Amino acid sequence: MSTEKSTIIYTKTDEAPALATYSFLPMVQAFAKSAGVSVETRDISLAGRILAHFPENLTEAQRIGDHLAELGELATKPEANIIKLPNISASIPQLNAAIKELQDHGYDIPSYPSDPKTDAEKEIKARYAKVLGSAVNPVLREGNSDRRAPGAVKNYAKKNPHSMGKWTAASKTRVATMGKDDFFSNEKSVTVPEATTVDIVLTTASGEKQVLKSGLALKAGEIIDGTFMSAKALDAFLAEQVEAAKKEEVLFSLHMKATMMKVSDPIIFSHGVKAYFADLIAKHGDTLAELGVDFKNGFGDLVSKIESLPADKKAEIEADIQAAYTSGPDLAMVNSDKGITNLHVPSDVIIDASMPAMIRSGGIMWDKDGKEADTLAVIPDSCYAGVYQAVIDFCKENGALDPKTMGTVPNVGLMAQKAEEYGSHDKTFEIEEAGTVSIVDADGNALISHEVEAGDIWRACQAKDAPIRDWVKLAVARARATGVPAIFWLDGDRGHDAQLIEKVNTYLQDHDTEGLDIQILPPAVACKFSVERMAKGLDTISVTGNVLRDYNTDLFPILELGTSAKMLSIVPLMNGGGLFETGAGGSAPKHVQQFLKENYLRWDSLGEFLALAVSFEHLSETTGNAKAKVLATTLDAATGKFLENDKSPTRRLGGIDNRGSHFYLCLYWAQELAAQTEDAELAGAFQPVADALSSSEEKIVEELIAAQGSEVDAGGYYHMDDEKASAAMRPSATLNSILALV
Ligand SMILES: NC(=O)C1=CN([C@@H]2O[C@H](COP(=O)(O)OP(=O)(O)OC[C@H]3O[C@@H](n4cnc5c(N)ncnc54)[C@H](OP(=O)(O)O)[C@@H]3O)[C@@H](O)[C@H]2O)C=CC1
Numbered sequence: 001m002s003t004e005k006s007t008i009i010y011t012k013t014d015e016a017p018a019l020a021t022y023s024f025l026p027m028v029q030a031f032a033k034s035a036g037v038s039v040e041t042r043d044i045s046l047a048g049r050i051l052a053h054f055p056e057n058l059t060e061a062q063r064i065g066d067h068l069a070e071l072g073e074l075a076t077k078p079e080a081n082i083i084k085l086p087n088i089s090a091s092i093p094q095l096n097a098a099i100k101e102l103q104d105h106g107y108d109i110p111s112y113p114s115d116p117k118t119d120a121e122k123e124i125k126a127r128y129a130k131v132l133g134s135a136v137n138p139v140l141r142e143g144n145s146d147r148r149a150p151g152a153v154k155n156y157a158k159k160n161p162h163s164m165g166k167w168t169a170a171s172k173t174r175v176a177t178m179g180k181d182d183f184f185s186n187e188k189s190v191t192v193p194e195a196t197t198v199d200i201v202l203t204t205a206s207g208e209k210q211v212l213k214s215g216l217a218l219k220a221g222e223i224i225d226g227t228f229m230s231a232k233a234l235d236a237f238l239a240e241q242v243e244a245a246k247k248e249e250v251l252f253s254l255h256m257k258a259t260m261m262k263v264s265d266p267i268i269f270s271h272g273v274k275a276y277f278a279d280l281i282a283k284h285g286d287t288l289a290e291l292g293v294d295f296k297n298g299f300g301d302l303v304s305k306i307e308s309l310p311a312d313k314k315a316e317i318e319a320d321i322q323a324a325y326t327s328g329p330d331l332a333m334v335n336s337d338k339g340i341t342n343l344h345v346p347s348d349v350i351i352d353a354s355m356p357a358m359i360r361s362g363g364i365m366w367d368k369d370g371k372e373a374d375t376l377a378v379i380p381d382s383c384y385a386g387v388y389q390a391v392i393d394f395c396k397e398n399g400a401l402d403p404k405t406m407g408t409v410p411n412v413g414l415m416a417q418k419a420e421e422y423g424s425h426d427k428t429f430e431i432e433e434a435g436t437v438s439i440v441d442a443d444g445n446a447l448i449s450h451e452v453e454a455g456d457i458w459r460a461c462q463a464k465d466a467p468i469r470d471w472v473k474l475a476v477a478r479a480r481a482t483g484v485p486a487i488f489w490l491d492g493d494r495g496h497d498a499q500l501i502e503k504v505n506t507y508l509q510d511h512d513t514e515g516l517d518i519q520i521l522p523p524a525v526a527c528k529f530s531v532e533r534m535a536k537g538l539d540t541i542s543v544t545g546n547v548l549r550d551y552n553t554d555l556f557p558i559l560e561l562g563t564s565a566k567m568l569s570i571v572p573l574m575n576g577g578g579l580f581e582t583g584a585g586g587s588a589p590k591h592v593q594q595f596l597k598e599n600y601l602r603w604d605s606l607g608e609f610l611a612l613a614v615s616f617e618h619l620s621e622t623t624g625n626a627k628a629k630v631l632a633t634t635l636d637a638a639t640g641k642f643l644e645n646d647k648s649p650t651r652r653l654g655g656i657d658n659r660g661s662h663f664y665l666c667l668y669w670a671q672e673l674a675a676q677t678e679d680a681e682l683a684g685a686f687q688p689v690a691d692a693l694s695s696s697e698e699k700i701v702e703e704l705i706a707a708q709g710s711e712v713d714a715g716g717y718y719h720m721d722d723e724k725a726s727a728a729m730r731p732s733a734t735l736n737s738i739l740a741l742v
C-alpha cells in the first residue's frame, strides 16, 4: 500500500446537484479532514467548460483551467478517486443561454456562431463543439459501469413505495419504430484482427472521393460498425406516425437522446419537427430559411426567430402554427402552462428518463391543457425501441408493477473508452450527396460499404477489445457476488451484437461460471424475461452495451425507486482508479426553478451519500488509510439510518428539504463515528460534534425551515455566485458554527 496523499475530487456541476453541493460539500470536507483526506473540487459545469475554452478573452481573475481535461487524464491513473455529480449535457439552446448569462456577468466570450462564415467564426464554433452535448461523461468514463440499488435503498422503497399510475389493457399507448432502413437493419460490423488505421470515404455517383474522416486508429480485436438511417424512409415513417397518432386519438411524442447522441439525434429530431409541421414549413419555407431557422434545435428555434419578423408576417405564421396544432394530433407537452411541446427543445425530452416516467405514470403524458392522455411514443431507430414496448405490453397485460414487492434489475454496462454509439459523434455524417460510404483500411480494403442517398444519416461506432473483456469480467463478478441470473442483452441478428456475442462467449471461458445462470437474449426478450421475474420479486442483472446501460439504469430505477437519483453508480476505472457517479438521473432543472421561486430544494442527495461511501472505501483500499475505511462504514450506517427515519426531502414547502436532509445525514454520521470502536481518536473527535448536533436538532431544523417560502437569489442559473448560493444553501447559523468546530 502506498502512503500517497489521500485526495478525493468532488465535481462542481450544474443546476440542482450544484446547489446541493454548496450545502453538502463543506460537511464532507469537515468529516474527511479527520481522516487526513482532502476533498478538492474541479469545475466541470457547463459555464466552467465554456470559460475554460476561451482563456484569452478573460481577465486573469476570470480564467479557469480545463478541469475536464485534467480529470480525463486523472481517470487513466491508479490514484484517481472522483465523485461525479450529474452535469448538463447542453443542447444549443442551453449553450446559448449559458453564454448569454456569462456575458451578462462580464465575461467577454463570443456568442455561438451557428452559421460560421469566417475562419475565426469556424474556430469559435469548433471550440463550442467540445462543450456541447454529452461532453463530460465520455471523457471520465475510463471504465465500465456498475449501477444498482443498494439493499438499504431497495428496502426503503419497498416500505415507502412511490405512487404508480394505473395501467389497463385499454391503454392506447404504444411504441412506433421503423424496423427497416434504420440503424438496426443496415448495421454491418467487423472485428479487426490486427491494429490498423481506417478512413471513412464517400464515393459519389460521379466517382469523386470525399474523405469524411481520415486516420481512425483501431486496435487489434476492436469491433467497428457502420450503418445508416435512410432519410426518405425516416420521413415516410414519421409522416405515418403523425397520421396514426391523429387516427388513434393519442398524443404524438418523439423520444430521442439528442444530448448524448449529439450528432445523429438532433438531425432525427429535426425530421420529427418537419413531419409534424409539414404544411407550415412548406408554406413559409423561404421566410424560415431567411431567418436561419434550424430545426435541429427544435421547433423552439422557429418560435424565437419569428420574433424578429414584422408584426403582420409574425401573426400570419403564428396563425398557421395554431392551424398545425388543430389539424395534427395533439402533441405531448413538456410544459403545458408555457405552451412548450415535446418538439420545442431537443434536450427537454430525453428518452432514458422520458419513457420510464411515462411508463411509471401508467402510459400517459400530458396534453396542451395539462390533461393526461395516452401516447404514441415514436422512437425511430429499432435497435432498442422494443425494450420499451416489452414493458408496455407487460403492464397492459398485468397492470402496473408494484414497488412494494418488485425485484430489482441492476446493470453492468459496457461503456469504457467511448464504447459503441455514444462514441460515434466524430464518425456520424449527414450525407450531402448520393454515393457509397466505405470504411477503408490501411491496405485500401473496404471493410464495410453502404449505398446512401443525400440526407441519410451514416455513422460508425467502435468498441475496443480490452473494455469488452473487462465488462464480461465485471458481469461474472456481479453474478457471483449476488447469485442472480445475468442476462446479456444482445441480438445476434444485429451486426454489432453478433460480433460482441462471439467475444462474450470467448471471454466467459476465462472465468469460473460454474453454478451461475448466464444467458444471452435479444433486448426485447431479455426485457420481458427480466420484467416477468421482477413482478415475482426476483432479481435479474442486465448486462448491456452502452445505450441500454443508459436506458436501463433509468427505466428500472424509476419503476422501482421512483427516481434513478437513488442508485449506486460505480465505474471501476480500468487502470485501478475509481469514478463514483451520483445516481443515474439528470440534474432536474425544475428543482432549480422551484428553489429560486420559493427557496425550497427538492433534490435528493442520496446518490451523493452512496457515492461518497464507496469513494472513501476505495481510498482506504488504495492508500491503506484505515480512518477512511471507518468514514466509509459509518457513512453507510448513517445512510441506512437516514433511510429508516425517512429524512429524504419532503415534497412540500415546510418540510425538510435537501438542506435538512444533509443535516440529518451529518447528525447520524457523527453519531456513528462517535459510537464505533475501531478508531478511538475518531470516536473522541466526533462525540462532541454528535452531541452538539443532536442537542441543537430542533433549532437547526427550525432555522432551515424558516429560510423557506420566498424568492431566493443564487446570482445566476448556469453561473451561480458562490457567495450568494452558499449563503442560500447554508441558512442555519447553528449548524454552520458546529461544523466549523469539526
Ligand atoms: N450523468 C449525468 O451527468 C446526467 C446528466 N443529465 C442532464 O440532466 C438534465 C435533465 O435530464 P433528464 O434526464 O430530463 O432528467 P431530470 O433531471 O429531469 O430527472 C427526471 C426526473 O427524475 C426525478 N429526479 C431526478 N433526480 C432527482 C433527485 N436527485 N431528487 C429527486 N428527484 C429526482 C424527478 O422526477 P419526479 O419529479 O417525477 O420525481 C425528475 O423530474 C439534462 O441537462 C441532462 O443532460 C441527464 C442524465 C445524466
Ligand SMILES: O=C(O)CCC(=O)C(=O)O
Binding pocket: 089, 133, 134, 135, 137, 138, 259, 260, 352, 549, 550, 553, 584, 585
Ligand atoms: O452524459 C449524458 O449526457 C447523460 C448520461 C446519462 O444519462 C447516463 O449516464 O445515464
Ligand SMILES: [Mg+2]
Binding pocket: 352, 550, 551, 553, 554, 584, 585
Ligand atoms: Mg441516463
